[in-house]
Amino acid sequence: PGNVRELRNAADRFALGLDLDIGPAADQPEATLADRVAAHEKALIAASLTAHGGSLKETYEALGLSRKALYEKMQKYGLSREAFIAEG
Template sequence: MAFLTGLDRRPWPGNVRELRNVAERFVLGLEDVGEHGDADGLLTLEEQIDRVERSIILDGLSAQEGRVGATADALGISRKTLYLKMRKHGIATRGEDGDVT
């Protein structure tokens, strides 16, 4: 429902292609309709890649119950690479005592 509300609030200068792109990106989880990127309302390629990468990492950690090593293996990357990407995206890790760090 928020999607429809966002569509109603956003100015549409008659550009059907832009509307289609926004709808596709929303369905893929890449954009909340209320968000805007550049002047055309588009996110840069780098911003889109970062969002997808962050989502994949979070999904992987969830599937592996927060275990970084298992998540790195499942994603086909090294543990070090996963830690660097987690830091880049502001994803916290759990310490040995279970506290988020």
């Protein structure tokens, strides 16, 4: 994705299971609303971390979260900053 809108659209498609090549959400159409919301939230956070090269500050600012809220959500979804740090 080239900008925040494209990033959000990609995360939306992923969470709704519309792109079968992206991940397991497409394989679980019987998922509850809470499961789908959680998958969407995790996908948005992961996509934002990717877009910002693992920068937590840029990520929580882009998502409109506090630093604490981002840390808590990353822990909840098993996301590690190290997995998103851009090599260069």
